[in-house]
Each structure stands twice: as C-alpha cells, then as structure tokens.
Amino acid sequence: MASTTAPASTIFRRPKQTSGWMSWLTTVDHKKIGIMYGYSAFFFFILGGLEALILRLQLAGPNGTVLDANEYNAMFTMHGTTMIFLFVMPVGAAFFNYMMPLMIGARDVAFPRMNALSFWIFIFGGIFLYSSFLFGTTGPPAGGNLPGGATDASWLGSTINGGWFMYQPNAGPRFSTGTVLDFGAIGLQILGLASLISAVNFIATIFNMRAKGMKLLRMPVFVWMTLVVAFLLLFSLPIIAVALFMVTFDRQLGTLFFDTFQGGDAILWQHLFWLFGHPEVYILILPAMGIVSETLPVFSRKPLFGYPAVVFAGAAIGFLGFGVWAHHMFASGITPVAQAAFGLATMTIAVPTGIKIFNWMGTMWMGKIKFTTPMLFSLGFVALFVIGGLSGVTHSIVPADWQQTDTYYIVAHFHYVLFGGAIFGIFAGLYYWFPKLTGRMLSERLGKLHFWLMFVGMNLTFGPMHWLGLQGMVRRTWKYPEEYNFGTWNMVVTVGAYTIALSILVFMINWVRSKRRGAESGMDPWDARTIEWSIPNPTPEWNFGVNPEVQALDDWWHRKYDEDDEGRPVRKAEADATIAQFHDQGVNPPAPIHLPSPSYFPFLAGSAFLAIGYGVIYHTKGWGLPLLAFGVILLLSSMIGWSLEPIEEEHEEVHA
Amino acid sequence: MSDIAHDEHLHESTGIETRKLAMWIFLSSEFMFFGALISNYLLFKGRVGYPEPYPSEMFDIPFTSVSSFVLLMSSLTMVLADHAIHRDDQRATRTWIVATALLGMVFLSGQAFEFTEFVLHDPPMKISTNPAASAFFTLTGFHGMHVLIGVIMLLTLAGTSFRKGRLSTATGLNLESVALYWHFVDIIWIVIFTVVYLIK
Amino acid sequence: MRSRSRRRSVTFALLTSLPLLLGSCIEGSPLDSLDPQGPAARRIDELGTPVFWIAGVILAIVLGGLAFAMIRYRDRGQADPRQIHGNAKLEVLWTAIPIILLAGLAVPTVQAIFDLTECEADAMEVDVIGHQWWFEYRYPEEGITTANVMVIPAGKQVCLNMTSDDVLHNYWIPKLNGKRYLVPGQQTLLTLEADQPGEYWGQCGEFCGLSHALMRARVRAVDQTDYEAWVARMQQPATLPADGTPAAAGLAEFNGICSTCHVIEGVNQLDKPVGPNLTHFADPYRNVFAGASLERTAEHIAEWLADPPTIKPGSFMPNLNLTSDEIDALVAFLQGLDPTKGN
Ligand code: HEA
Ligand code: HEA
Numbered sequence A: 001m002a003s004t005t006a007p008a009s010t011i012f013r014r015p016k017q018t019s020g021w022m023s024w025l026t027t028v029d030h031k032k033i034g035i036m037y038g039y040s041a042f043f044f045f046i047l048g049g050l051e052a053l054i055l056r057l058q059l060a061g062p063n064g065t066v067l068d069a070n071e072y073n074a075m076f077t078m079h080g081t082t083m084i085f086l087f088v089m090p091v092g093a094a095f096f097n098y099m100m101p102l103m104i105g106a107r108d109v110a111f112p113r114m115n116a117l118s119f120w121i122f123i124f125g126g127i128f129l130y131s132s133f134l135f136g137t138t139g140p141p142a143g144g145n146l147p148g149g150a151t152d153a154s155w156l157g158s159t160i161n162g163g164w165f166m167y168q169p170n171a172g173p174r175f176s177t178g179t180v181l182d183f184g185a186i187g188l189q190i191l192g193l194a195s196l197i198s199a200v201n202f203i204a205t206i207f208n209m210r211a212k213g214m215k216l217l218r219m220p221v222f223v224w225m226t227l228v229v230a231f232l233l234l235f236s237l238p239i240i241a242v243a244l245f246m247v248t249f250d251r252q253l254g255t256l257f258f259d260t261f262q263g264g265d266a267i268l269w270q271h272l273f274w275l276f277g278h279p280e281v282y283i284l285i286l287p288a289m290g291i292v293s294e295t296l297p298v299f300s301r302k303p304l305f306g307y308p309a310v311v312f313a314g315a316a317i318g319f320l321g322f323g324v325w326a327h328h329m330f331a332s333g334i335t336p337v338a339q340a341a342f343g344l345a346t347m348t349i350a351v352p353t354g355i356k357i358f359n360w361m362g363t364m365w366m367g368k369i370k371f372t373t374p375m376l377f378s379l380g381f382v383a384l385f386v387i388g389g390l391s392g393v394t395h396s397i398v399p400a401d402w403q404q405t406d407t408y409y410i411v412a413h414f415h416y417v418l419f420g421g422a423i424f425g426i427f428a429g430l431y432y433w434f435p436k437l438t439g440r441m442l443s444e445r446l447g448k449l450h451f452w453l454m455f456v457g458m459n460l461t462f463g464p465m466h467w468l469g470l471q472g473m474v475r476r477t478w479k480y481p482e483e484y485n486f487g488t489w490n491m492v493v494t495v496g497a498y499t500i501a502l503s504i505l506v507f508m509i510n511w512v513r514s515k516r517r518g519a520e521s522g523m524d525p526w527d528a529r530t531i532e533w534s535i536p537n538p539t540p541e542w543n544f545g546v547n548p549e550v551q552a553l554d555d556w557w558h559r560k561y562d563e564d565d566e567g568r569p570v571r572k573a574e575a576d577a578t579i580a581q582f583h584d585q586g587v588n589p590p591a592p593i594h595l596p597s598p599s600y601f602p603f604l605a606g607s608a609f610l611a612i613g614y615g616v617i618y619h620t621k622g623w624g625l626p627l628l629a630f631g632v633i634l635l636l637s638s639m640i641g642w643s644l645e646p647i648e649e650e651h652e653e654v655h656a
Numbered sequence B: 001m002s003d004i005a006h007d008e009h010l011h012e013s014t015g016i017e018t019r020k021l022a023m024w025i026f027l028s029s030e031f032m033f034f035g036a037l038i039s040n041y042l043l044f045k046g047r048v049g050y051p052e053p054y055p056s057e058m059f060d061i062p063f064t065s066v067s068s069f070v071l072l073m074s075s076l077t078m079v080l081a082d083h084a085i086h087r088d089d090q091r092a093t094r095t096w097i098v099a100t101a102l103l104g105m106v107f108l109s110g111q112a113f114e115f116t117e118f119v120l121h122d123p124p125m126k127i128s129t130n131p132a133a134s135a136f137f138t139l140t141g142f143h144g145m146h147v148l149i150g151v152i153m154l155l156t157l158a159g160t161s162f163r164k165g166r167l168s169t170a171t172g173l174n175l176e177s178v179a180l181y182w183h184f185v186d187i188i189w190i191v192i193f194t195v196v197y198l199i200k
Numbered sequence C: 001m002r003s004r005s006r007r008r009s010v011t012f013a014l015l016t017s018l019p020l021l022l023g024s025c026i027e028g029s030p031l032d033s034l035d036p037q038g039p040a041a042r043r044i045d046e047l048g049t050p051v052f053w054i055a056g057v058i059l060a061i062v063l064g065g066l067a068f069a070m071i072r073y074r075d076r077g078q079a080d081p082r083q084i085h086g087n088a089k090l091e092v093l094w095t096a097i098p099i100i101l102l103a104g105l106a107v108p109t110v111q112a113i114f115d116l117t118e119c120e121a122d123a124m125e126v127d128v129i130g131h132q133w134w135f136e137y138r139y140p141e142e143g144i145t146t147a148n149v150m151v152i153p154a155g156k157q158v159c160l161n162m163t164s165d166d167v168l169h170n171y172w173i174p175k176l177n178g179k180r181y182l183v184p185g186q187q188t189l190l191t192l193e194a195d196q197p198g199e200y201w202g203q204c205g206e207f208c209g210l211s212h213a214l215m216r217a218r219v220r221a222v223d224q225t226d227y228e229a230w231v232a233r234m235q236q237p238a239t240l241p242a243d244g245t246p247a248a249a250g251l252a253e254f255n256g257i258c259s260t261c262h263v264i265e266g267v268n269q270l271d272k273p274v275g276p277n278l279t280h281f282a283d284p285y286r287n288v289f290a291g292a293s294l295e296r297t298a299e300h301i302a303e304w305l306a307d308p309p310t311i312k313p314g315s316f317m318p319n320l321n322l323t324s325d326e327i328d329a330l331v332a333f334l335q336g337l338d339p340t341k342g343n
C-alpha cells in the first residue's frame, strides 16, 4: 500500500478549504462527518418531537379538535418515521463515525469519501422525505367503487400517512392515490442506501484498520456493538430495499405484488417489512448498549464485568434478532405453529439481554459510583430499558399479545425501549464524549436538571400508556370518545410530553453555552479506560499523533494504573507523565501525516438522489423523466469522476 | 468507487486488501437482496388462478441457456484479466476487460430480446399481467441492472487503462474488486437460471 | 453530600416504579382487556396475569439491585474498588435462571395458542367482512346480513370467518377475545363467546385509513330465546311505512338515491352493495350505526345524512346534498325499519 501518487485529477480541481462551509461540504474527515450527522439527526429529533407534541395536544382530552384525521395520520407517521430513520439511526451513525475510529486507534474509516457519501445521501433522503409536506398530495382511496373518501388535506396533513410500517394494501396505489406514500417509499429507500454504504464501510474499518495489538477481544464494547449493528444493517437493509422496490413498482409501474384484488399478497409485505423491522429495533438499541458499556465501568471505577459475555450477548441479540420477526404479526392470521415458534424465539432474546443487564449491575457492584450526568443517564437507561424489555416479553406470550397488539400498551413498550433505552443511552454518550468534540465539559448542573426533567417526563408520558393500552386504547386513533374513560391519563401523558420537551430545551441551552464557555476538560476528564482518551481534546485533525499500539483491553487505563495484591488499582508513578507525553504527541505529531483529501464528489453523488427521487415520482409529468435522467447521469458521472480521483493529493502533509 | 484512508503504518488487520474486503461485505448484502427477490418469485409462481400467461409457460430454455453460457464465459475472461494484471501484462488485461464487458453486453441484449418477446407475445406477459410476472420481471430486471453496472465499471477500468497507460492501484476502482462483483453477479444468474427457469 | 445521593437514589427507584403502582387504579373502560367476560378472554387473562406478576418481580429485583448498588457503592471517597473482571459462576446463573423461567412460560403459552385458534365443532358461524370503516356480519345459516352490531347467543361459541373487502382491519372485542386481522383475499378465524347476556364494545385495531378511529364494533349477547326471536324477525323483509306517512316519503327518497348503495330487503336488490344493509336498521339491538360510532338517535341520523364525511372523514357515503325535509323524511323512514314494530 505504498502511496503511488497520481497526477492531480480530472474534472475539478480538488477542494482545498479546511474551514468555512465549503470545508464541511467537501470534508471526508470522519469527525466532521460525525458532527454533521449528529447535528442533522438532532434537528430531525426536534421535528419528530414537535410532531409528537402536536399529536399529544390532539389526544389530551376526548374528542380532540386540534387536528383532523388526515393531519393526525400524517403526524404519527412522520413522527415514527422521523424518530427511527432520521434520528436514532443517524445519531448512531454519528457516534460510530466520530468514536469508532478513535476507539480502534485508526486515522479515519476505511473509505472516507464513501463515508461522506453516506452522509450526503442521508441528508438528501431526509430533505426528500420532508419535502412531502410541500409537494405531497393525499388522494381518495380508489378501492371503493365510488368517488367517496376524498378529503382535502392541509399542508400539515399532506405528508406520509400510512404508519411507519406502511402496511399494504392501505399504503398501496389503490388506497392511497396521492403521492405522499411515494415520498415515503422512495425516501426510505434512499435513507436505506445511506446506511448500507456506511455499514460496509464500518465493517471494513473494524476488520482492517485496528491499531496494532487491538485484537478483536480487546476492542471496546462500543466498537463491538458498532460491528454488530453494521452486520444487522448489512443483512436487513436489502430486504427492506426489496420490499420498498416492490411497493414503488406497484405504485409506479403497475406490478401487483400487494394488490389483493388481483392476486397480490398483503401479508407478504408484513413478512418482508418485519424481517427488516425487527433487526432494525436492535440496530436502534445496540449503540446505546455499547455506550453504557463504556460509561458504567468508567464511573464505577471498575472494569466491565464479564466483558466476553457482554460482547457475546450483543452478537447473540443481533443473531436472534433475525428469527423473531413474525412476533409483530401474531394477530395477522399466521398458523398456530408459526405463532408458537416465533413466540418462543422471541422469548429467547430475553436471555442475552438479561446477561447484559446483570453484567452491568455486576460492574457497579462493589464499585465506587460517581453520579455524573453521563452516569445518571446510563443508570436511567438500565432502569427504563428493563421496563420496556419486560413488557416486550409480555408480548411474546402470544395469546396475551392478541389483546395487547395495536394498543397503547405496545406504544408504551417501544417508547420505553426507544426513549428510555436508545435516547437515554445517546444522551449518556453525548455528555460523556462532549469533551472529545469541544475540549470542554457540559455543565453538570444543567445536565442533572436535564436528566431529572427527562426522567420524570418520560415516565409520565409513557408509563400511563401501559394501562391506557390494557384499558383498550387502540393506537393510531385520532380521537376517542368520552365513554372510553381515557381522558385523565391522556392528559397526564400530554403533560409528560411537554416536560420532556422542556428537558430538551435545557439540554440545548447547556450545549450551546458549554460549547463556548464550558470548563476546559483537559485530556482525560473522566479518568477513562479506552484509548480515545489518550489523545488531546478536542480531537486533533489527525486523531493520533503516533499510531497507537494496544497491549490490553482498556489499554489507556492500564497505562495509568497498576493493580496491588488485593486487585485494587494503584496509580502508576509515571501516570501523569504518560498523559503529558501522549498529549504532546497528539498536539505535535513527530512524523508527517497523510490525510485523505476532501472531495466534491460525495456531495454531488448524494444530491443526485434528490433528482432521481423526484424523477421517479413525477415520471408521468413532462419534466419527470428528464429529471430522472439528469439524476442518473449526475450520479454516474460523479461516481466515475470519483473513481478516477486519487485518494490523496501529492504530499498534502498536514503536519510536519 | 472506493478509497482508503491509507497510511503506511496502518496494516490491514485481516490481511485482505481493504477494497476487496469491502466488496465481499457488500456482496453478502447483495446475497440477501437476491434471496428476497427469488423467494418472492417462488411464492407467486405457484399460485393458481392468475390471468395467463405465467412466466414458466413463456421460457425459451435453449435461448436462455445460450445467453447463460455467454455470461458464464464472461467470468472466464474476467479471470483471465485478473491473471493478466498479476503478470503486469497491461495489454492483455485491457483486452480481457473489454472482452468481459462485451460478453456482458451480449447477455444484456439477450435479456432485452427475451423481455420484448414476452411483451409482444399473444396474450402478452407484462409486468402488470399477474403477480408472478411482476416478480419475474423484477427479479431478472434487477439482475440485468447489476450486469449493466458491472459493464459500466469494466468500461471505466478499460478507459483508465487507455488514459494513463496503466491500471493504477491508487484510484478507487480496482480490477480485483470489480472481478469479485462480476463473478457474484454471474453466480446469482446461475441460481436464477436453475431455480426460475429450469425447476418446474 | 452523603445523604443527598442516598435520597437521590431512593427517589430514582420510587419514580421508576410509581407509574406502575398508579396503574392499578384506573377506572374501567368498556374496552378493558383485563376484564374478561368470556372463556377465550379469560384463558388469555389467566395466562397473562401471572406473566405480569413475574415481570413485576423481575423488575423489582433489577431496580432493587440497581438502587442498592447506587446507595451502597456510591462514591464516599473510599479507596478504589477491586478490579473484578467477571465471575463464571454468576454468569451461568443469570443465563440459566431466565432460561428456566422462560421455558416455564413457554409451555402454557403454546397450549393456549393451539386451544384458542380453533373453533369447537358445534360452534355457530358468522362471517365478518371488514369495510372502510364498518364491520358487516353475515349469518350464513340463518341468511341474515347486518352491520355494526353482532347479535350472538350468550354461552355459545361463535366462530367468526373473517375477511376484508379493502384493506387490513383488526377485529377486537376486548372482553371476549383478543384481536385478529381481517385480510383481503384471505380468511382468518376468531372465536367469540360471552358468559352472560350483555353489550360488549369493540374497536378496529389495525390502522385502516382516515376513519380507523371511528371503526368500532358492538357485540350484543342475548339469551337463547331472545336470540331465536331476533333471528326470526331478521329473516323477515323490511317493515315498510304506510302510504302517506312522512316515512313513506323517505322510502321514495331511498328508492331515488340511496338504493344504489344500500339494500333493504323487500325494496331493492344489489349485486355488490357498497353501504351497510339497512333492512332492519332500527332493530332495537342495532342501537349504533356508522361503524358503531354513533348512537342511533334521530338527531344523529339527521347529522349523518346531512354530511357523512364530516362525521366520518373519508366516508364512502358522500354528502348527497339532501334538504332538511328530505332528511326528516329519511330519518322517519329509517327509524321505522324496526322488525319488532311490524305493520
Ligand atoms: C429499541 C427498540 C426495541 C427493543 C430493544 C425491543 C425489544 C423487545 N421487543 Fe419490541 N418493539 C419495538 C422496539 C423494540 N423492542 C418497536 C418499535 C415495536 C413496535 C413496532 C410497531 O408496531 O410500530 C416493538 C414491538 C414488539 C412486539 C410486537 C407487539 C405487537 O405489535 O403486537 C413484540 C412481541 O413480541 C416485541 C417484543 C420484544 C422483546 C421480547 C424484546 C426483547 O429484546 C427485550 C429483552 C429485554 C428484557 C427481557 C429485559 C432485561 C432482561 C432481564 C432482566 C432478564 C430476565 C428476564 C426474563 C427472564 C423475562 N416488541
Ligand atoms: C426513537 C423513537 C421515538 C421517540 C424518541 C419518540 C418520542 C415521543 N413519542 Fe413516539 N413513536 C415512535 C418512536 C418514538 N417516539 C414510533 C416508531 C411510533 C409509531 C408510529 C406509528 O404508529 O407509525 C410512535 C408513536 C407515538 C405515539 C402513538 C401515536 C398513535 O399511535 O396514534 C405517541 C402518542 O402519544 C407518541 C408520543 C411520543 C412523545 C410524546 C414523544 C416525546 O418523547 C417527544 C419529546 C419531545 C421532543 C423531543 C421535542 C423537543 C422540542 C423542543 C425542545 C421544542 C424546541 C422548539 C424549537 C427549537 C422551536 N409516539
């Protein structure tokens, strides 16, 4: 892999900017890409949250009048879709991007430009999805033999509205004649492509770019979870891609896959969707599990209890996750044998998950627990995730699920695992690694306020949903009558939702203030264990001044601590010197470092998908096909331009 | 299509060249993609009561055997190209790449011809005739798209080899990973040919 | 410092379990799935309740352990802890215990699945057809077609053969049984049995478009004699108004406009009616209409006829621009379609 430098390439001159907006547009630095992922995901979190807040207003009391049926359906669909595909997944990608290379001691990911491409495809996919608010149309179902069913939707109501899993045939061409579900299907397709590319990239990175001595079983658990998630993406995304192609073709080309009037199969969609959809939920939770597996040891000042078991359990969850999809279909009339098989398979997932939970508790046991904000969020994660996990197990009792399915009891389950789990984990990670991004600390005072507001708000919001569901409140219903007696608790839920929103505001204030004025963090503010803390904060552009060599699990800790006879850590005499030395190396790399050069092509190729998406939707209009052709040509030419572009310019030495 | 944050010090932990590794990873995903499409076809092909014709009644096995053979041969030329570049024989490499691309195009023309036949048949079999036909066209159409992308990559490689006189390893696109891709697409076709065309 | 973090941990544990405790004191809803009134629902409840308890105990153990660790092992300035990397015995223990527990849950679960997915041999049959946004019921042996309210004999198992005319729906009468989808192009099966006569409320579970929320269901269980009387009167043609009454004007309206979509036996025939069968629209048991979302009162019917889509968004019954006179006549006519009244 000697660098055979080729002459400066074709078409454009390579971008050179290292600051300003152009540098962000053309960057291939995993850290900048991670940050961009993070901010855009957070932006979508706010949008998805606002949608939830609006729909909570409608549900606050019986017979709500805030939204009409169209708007309500649009709101819950966009809320679910946004939170899952535009928030939790990309925020996972943000962490993977920023942290994973640092944690394995790499200079960047394996394919930096492909990494940028993933990001831009995600951005344009998100823009595309959200543009349905502007351009989408809803139409009357054409299923009846009559022109009924037409209702004019306001702009708020004319966006994707088939539910996040778009069950067929309701979301097919017959019953949803407008364009909104084309935006949905094609938008998800684009987003899926982004994740697929990054999955390939992350796997290649973890397989091939580890620092010397970083054996697989010396990788931090977070890296392991990145790997498992990437594999889950790799194997589940092609399935949703096929399903989305099928529905797009049904809608655009007249195929009949899901047209039950002409021999299509409505249940096939469910199999395909959940064959993706269930692994997807582990895609959402495993990053958070990785994060707390990093924070709990640090703030208990003990190594992770049962590291191999935690890693293995994570892999087992991923593996089993492919065998349980039909637990979303217990009521859809599949055979009793299938129901029994999938019910049992679902129960088995409790075992590896339990292993994780108990090992985390084992980590804290006999430790020395520091209640910092990241630790509080990690503890919140464990507590709330267990609630959600246990309600998940009650769904796996198949006959019980016949009562529970499609009610708010399910909504409660998945918000406990998603909000209590994924989101608490994510916030733990943000508080924990903020110094890596900025060299400053987030305020602990505001952080704790944020935590408590969110913790209380979360339980107020999603706790009562359990019994609302068991009392018969069906999900996706835009209003409920007085007689159902749901009013009181729904009001509590709504109050809870606004409490969460308040907590998010506190967080935003904290973030903005601390970024500018937070306390300086120094290099290793938490006295942490893993090698991302062996470099200065904020992370230098080149990550490691000297390529690290790893001798043990928790390598950084072992550079600072020995163990006495009792097994208690004793800080080495030279610990401070070590830190200073690493800091120095990080700031002033002793040898020149090559970094991959920025490129225009990822942005261009990503933007092509916007043209392709609209082109497909509007192909019957005069300008549709030309737009599609333009998109394809733009994509192809940027790919070709890219593949001819050398990886790095001659001697672009960042530091000498 | 690929590039590497490369640095002399960073070894490849697995010992496999990273671009090739990535191609393997990507192909395992493609495997699921075609798996889903094939199962899809198998699900619909046996259902009774659809409007005629079913895809299975339309196949011209001798014709498709020939075009399958052409695709199979293209794997051979691909191997030859791979060998040639290892010998550092630029001319032979270029020749075999172009040959592979040409064979791929012959296969594609065969497919285009086959589709046209189906659509012009009386009664026609179109993508909207019945779900089995939908599944057939979707499956084989996606396979064709994959061949087409392969052809484009091969031609780009060939183009590079003319322009710079040699196939550089510094650019993102490299022969070995394209070869992997090409063989994969070929193997998938063998599966499709057997499962869809030959097994009744 | 010390007491603060202790207090914090206690609040933490309390706050986590508080909502669950409060849960036990909600008032009953007509859709309460924890209040079984028939054998199937009871079987499910008997299976589910212990699971809730087991889950509760596991939760208590985990949260208790967590709280204990937080209090006992909080940083009080003690020496750094021993660096324990794991413990194989514990590892086996907390793998094995859940496996055993789950195996214990699996057995009754599988039994219940098989018991609850088939009909008894002597069960009565009703066909359920889902429409956007109302349920249609057909009694194949009795030759009855009705909508919104399913009348069944109490104490007898009813076997529902279900399908859908358009999209997926999900039939749910919480007090009698769990849910089952209605799938277009396929048949699904569900049983219903009520211990006692009574009115059981239901709701379509699966998102089925604009008025999914208003796609509700009623089951009225009656004793055997009442059931037979109901069948007998349902098998009669409609009770038609005498000439010259306001209702007779309604009948004329019906023949003019409504008969393209609705069937009234003894008045008109349709191959594939789009709307509910109105033959015995005013039968005392059929006390709700429009997808069981409205009480069948004169005011509600009038509101409905004035503009169905404002009441049920997207309704396939269009606004027919009826005048208030026409509406009055139709209301009188519809309210007269009561087989118990006779003529
Ligand atoms: C982060 C996402 C996430 C996670 C992690 C999970 C985890 C689990 N989920 Fe959940 N689930 C969703 C997200 C998630 N789910 C979503 C979004 C939906 C709804 C989709 C929709 O319809 O819109 C859903 C729906 C859903 C259903 C379908 C319900 C229905 O629609 O009818 C079922 C059914 O079995 C289910 C089960 C489970 C189980 C068994 C787990 C297990 O993995 C949980 C395991 C964890 C524990 C069990 C707790 C810890 C373990 C111990 C302390 C050990 C001891 C425990 C025992 C012995 C029991 N989930
Ligand atoms: C990670 C995923 C995730 C997250 C975080 C959430 C968060 C929330 N969700 Fe969830 N939800 C889903 C995933 C998620 N949801 C999914 C998948 C569905 C199923 C969809 C479907 O059925 O198709 C669903 C469905 C769903 C429903 C059911 C709708 C129905 O079935 O009819 C409800 C109802 O209350 C709800 C409520 C909430 C609330 C109140 C929050 C709150 O936590 C939100 C908190 C609020 C904010 C985060 C906003 C912060 C805003 C500010 C601070 C204001 C700042 C203002 C400016 C900057 C101008 N959600």
Ligand code: CUA
Residues within 6 Å of the ligand: C130, C133, C168, C169, C170, C204, C205, C206, C207, C208, C209, C212, C213, C215
């Ligand atoms: Cu029918 Cu919801």
Ligand SMILES: [Cu+2]
Residues within 6 Å of the ligand: A277, A278, A281, A324, A325, A327, A328
């Ligand atoms: Cu699932």
